[in-house]
Amino acid sequence: MTARLLDGRAVGATVRAGLAETIAAYTENGHRPPGLAVVQVGGDPASSVYVANKRKACAKLGIESFSHDLKDTVSQAELDALVDELNEDPRIDGILVQLPLPEHLSADSIINRIDPDKDVDGFHPTNIGRLAIRQPGLRPCTPFGVMRLLEETGRDLHGMEAVVVGASNIVGRPMALELLLAGATVTVCHRFTEDLAAHVRRADLVVAAAGKPGLVRGEWIKGGAIVIDVGIHRRDDGTLHGDVDFDAAAERAGFITPVPGGVGPMTIAMLMHNTVTSWRRRLGLD
Numbered sequence: 307m308t309a310r311l312l313d314g315r316a317v318g319a320t321v322r323a324g325l326a327e328t329i330a331a332y333t334e335n336g337h338r339p340p341g342l343a344v345v346q347v348g349g350d351p352a353s354s355v356y357v358a359n360k361r362k363a364c365a366k367l368g369i370e371s372f373s374h375d376l377k378d379t380v381s382q383a384e385l386d387a388l389v390d391e392l393n394e395d396p397r398i399d400g401i402l403v404q405l406p407l408p409e410h411l412s413a414d415s416i417i418n419r420i421d422p423d424k425d426v427d428g429f430h431p432t433n434i435g436r437l438a439i440r441q442p443g444l445r446p447c448t449p450f451g452v453m454r455l456l457e458e459t460g461r462d463l464h465g466m467e468a469v470v471v472g473a474s475n476i477v478g479r480p481m482a483l484e485l486l487l488a489g490a491t492v493t494v495c496h497r498f499t500e501d502l503a504a505h506v507r508r509a510d511l512v513v514a515a516a517g518k519p520g521l522v523r524g525e526w527i528k529g530g531a532i533v534i535d536v537g538i539h540r541r542d543d544g545t546l547h548g549d550v551d552f553d554a555a556a557e558r559a560g561f562i563t564p565v566p567g568g569v570g571p572m573t574i575a576m577l578m579h580n581t582v583t584s585w586r587r588r589l590g591l592d
């Protein structure tokens with residue numbers, strides 16, 4: 307392997323340590339701690355593990371977490387009422403409603419209902435709009451985490467040919483906006499793209515976020531390119547894999563993220579970052 311690893315666990319830990327310091331400095335001066343509300347609907351085991359990890363990460367930093375575990379039979383009206391209550395609660399700086407939601411509930415309507423200044427996922431149309439016009443509010447966590455990882459490469463993104471594979475609301479599209487604002491020339495590939503290989507072969511930076519295991523082949527990677535893998539898939543043997551054929555890509559890339567241990571831990575770190583940003587703004591600390 308020739309690529310250098312972009313270690314999301316290590317960079318995420320650095321981000322979290324910085325946040326812990328900020329929180330300690332202000333709470334020692336008598337300010338209330340940051341508060342994050344985590345709403346989970348139904349008891350999906352994978353989701354529960356993930357939510358429990360977020361709570362632990364919060365506690366370690368000095369963020370107070372408020373858990374709301376709702377039955378999967380909860381009505382839209384009840385969920386709406388909870389979001390309204392959390393929007394008004396002065397102890398709460400961030401609201402995260404774990405997705406996906408059961409079929410009978412509308413994720414769009416919940417995302418739209420969350421106060422954009424408490425939308426620590428960065429999913430609200432206001433926050434996506436702010437990003438699009440370079441007035442970032444709360445930035446979507448996964449693309450934000452990727453931008454933080456890219457800093458580790460020390461490379462200048464200006465003029466770089468960046469190819470984003472996947473155009474989802476929560477990763478691909480905001481990722482393209484982030485890279486555009488950073489000065490890259492951005493191509494977004496998606497299900498209707500005719501020759502994915504041709505686009506990837508030109509890329510100095512590839513962000514794979516299609517949700518298809520092994521979609522991006524190692525032989526497509528340009529020598530020295532940066533490869534960021536947002537995909538996460540569990541095989542029957544329990545091992546995790548991304549959207550990139552890692553072993554072959556690592557032979558050619560300059561930098562590459564592993565799965566696990568790459569983008570995933572950065573997403574959580576940036577969720578904490580957004581919670582602290584929202585808290586500072588709410589307390590007038592900036």
Ligand SMILES: Nc1nc(=O)c2c([nH]1)NC[C@@H]1CN(c3ccc(C(=O)N[C@@H](CCC(=O)O)C(=O)O)cc3)C=[N+]21
Pocket residue numbers: 356402403404405406427447538546565566567568569570571572573574
């Ligand atoms: N409102 C909302 N916001 C989210 O941000 C959100 C969500 N809903 N629903 C579920 C997805 C999934 N997601 C992950 C974040 C980090 C890891 C992560 O840290 N993964 C570890 C591996 C974990 C393992 O071992 O299973 C890694 O990549 O190293 C995984 C998954 C955030 N999500």
Ligand SMILES: [Mg+2]
Pocket residue numbers: 471472473495496497516
């Ligand atoms: Mg797609």
